[in-house]
Amino acid sequence: MLPFYNERGLEISAILTGNNREYCCGKGSHPYELYLNLAKIEHVTPSGTGSPTNGFADRFRWIVLSEFVPKVFCQKLHATVEALQAAFDRWLAYYNTKR
Structure with missing residues (x-):
């Protein structure tokens, strides 16, 4: 996804994902979160369960x-x-x- 936007010169400021372990581990040390931090992209996750976010x-x-x-x-x-x-x-x- 990120290369697609980069190729078109579009800057990504935030990405919304679920709270799944694929994206975060709650300590800010997950590889996905580390990558987003390096790329200066905010990682947004829904708050609580059943969130309409x-x-x-x-x-x-x-x-x-x-x-x-x-x-x-x-x-x-x-x-x-x-x-x-x-x-x-x-x-x-x-x-x-x-x-």
Whole structure:
């Protein structure tokens, strides 16, 4: 994700993630948090359980899983990650402009 934005000259000031162990360990010493600190990117996590902080991302994930995934995997087997990414890019353009 970060290289995508860097290639386009877009600066990231904050990233919102869950409180999962993949992103943090509560002590500020997780490799992900250390990387964000070095890159001067604020790491934002939802406060408490059931927080609506990430509602947009949760809704988008549900839409991808219910609209894109069944269609793309039932219609055609993609031989490469690049082919799957191209299919997702087409769907995302549709989602952002026509849906």
